[in-house]
Amino acid sequence: MMSNAATLEGKARQQTAPPQVDRRVVVEARGLGKVFTSSFTQRKKWAVKKLSLKVYEGEVFGFLGANGAGKTTTIKLMMGLLSATAGTIELFGMKPGHPATRARVGFLPENPSFYDCLNLGEFLRLSAALSGITRKREVERRVAESLFLSRLVDEENTRLRKFSKGMLQRAGLAQALINDPKLLVLDEPMSGLDPVGRKEVRDAIVRLKEEGKTVFFSSHIIPDVELVCDRVGIIKEGCLEKVGQINELVVEGAGSVEIAVKDLREEAASGLKPFVKKFGVAGEATILELEDSETTTLVLGKLAREGARVLSVTPHKESLESVFVNEVARRPGLVAEGVKNSAPRRRGRLAVLSRR
Ligand SMILES: Nc1ncnc2c1ncn2[C@@H]1O[C@H](COP(=O)(O)OP(=O)(O)OP(=O)(O)O)[C@@H](O)[C@H]1O
Numbered sequence: 001m002m003s004n005a006a007t008l009e010g011k012a013r014q015q016t017a018p019p020q021v022d023r024r025v026v027v028e029a030r031g032l033g034k035v036f037t038s039s040f041t042q043r044k045k046w047a048v049k050k051l052s053l054k055v056y057e058g059e060v061f062g063f064l065g066a067n068g069a070g071k072t073t074t075i076k077l078m079m080g081l082l083s084a085t086a087g088t089i090e091l092f093g094m095k096p097g098h099p100a101t102r103a104r105v106g107f108l109p110e111n112p113s114f115y116d117c118l119n120l121g122e123f124l125r126l127s128a129a130l131s132g133i134t135r136k137r138e139v140e141r142r143v144a145e146s147l148f149l150s151r152l153v154d155e156e157n158t159r160l161r162k163f164s165k166g167m168l169q170r171a172g173l174a175q176a177l178i179n180d181p182k183l184l185v186l187d188e189p190m191s192g193l194d195p196v197g198r199k200e201v202r203d204a205i206v207r208l209k210e211e212g213k214t215v216f217f218s219s220h221i222i223p224d225v226e227l228v229c230d231r232v233g234i235i236k237e238g239c240l241e242k243v244g245q246i247n248e249l250v251v252e253g254a255g256s257v258e259i260a261v262k263d264l265r266e267e268a269a270s271g272l273k274p275f276v277k278k279f280g281v282a283g284e285a286t287i288l289e290l291e292d293s294e295t296t297t298l299v300l301g302k303l304a305r306e307g308a309r310v311l312s313v314t315p316h317k318e319s320l321e322s323v324f325v326n327e328v329a330r331r332p333g334l335v336a337e338g339v340k341n342s343a344p345r346r347r348g349r350l351a352v353l354s355r356r
């Protein structure tokens, strides 16, 4: 049933999300909005504005946004923990707070707190009881399955107060799985975890997808989102700025290309000037930085004719990080000046911050 954890992310990354035409909509928000009013100044603030979004059955959806962007507010609206000021949100075509909806959803809140005098098994049995699972055999089956999916089988009898942060996060995940939900809603499941802990949670998300579950999770850890998500949405100041598959958001070939050459004569170099953004030197090699991949073939042809020796051609691909940084960079003061300067907007394509 399960595949080797080490290969999970690779598999997830290679998967192209199936077309959404015939897929069931699991989450649908239409013009969703939430206003908070300060009890002191009575000032109103839209934490979420006109948010419309569909999440389809079986997909892993990453909800990206900077601190204060409105991720948790959206998730609380999704879970029926807050009521909407405007618009609607439905899960499985029903209202979030409906018992039939709750039976199909597992939720990991942003900062879960636990009864730490309980051991993990006791905590999960309590969670099962609160989910309305009462038959002993069913409870034991659900506890075993949740422990397995969250890789905590050996910790069933350990008290929660002895758990590390990463183990607690996985205990929260086990709790969210106790009712065998069709949809998992996870608010920052990797936050505060070290690289190993983050990988464990990512692997768990991929396993859940393999089980046919739909996963919606918020994060601002971009590599985690890139590794496991079929689609992502970027929220900024309450507004959903972009939604799509990563390869739709990240423009193919928009990154610059670096060519390292040897034996490049001076006249040949000046003939290449119109095509080269920047010349540099690294040891004995001359480095030609091209604006984009479109001119690479042309420049390589000219280099060959001039008898220059090409040592390497390195495309600097655009990353989801650059898309994200560009979105938040448009908010003054949020991104350091240096980052803004290195992420210029270019006509007709997303600006890039090459990841080298
Ligand atoms: N209960 C509340 N009362 C007043 N304002 C709130 C409340 N909850 C959230 N906000 C405000 O709404 C905005 C969005 O907050 P939210 O917690 O949804 O952001 P977030 O994207 O989850 O941020 P983070 O990454 O820091 O968790 C923020 O400006 C926040 O101050």
Ligand SMILES: [Mg+2]
Pocket (backbone or CB within 6 Å): 071, 072, 073, 110
């Ligand atoms: Mg939050």
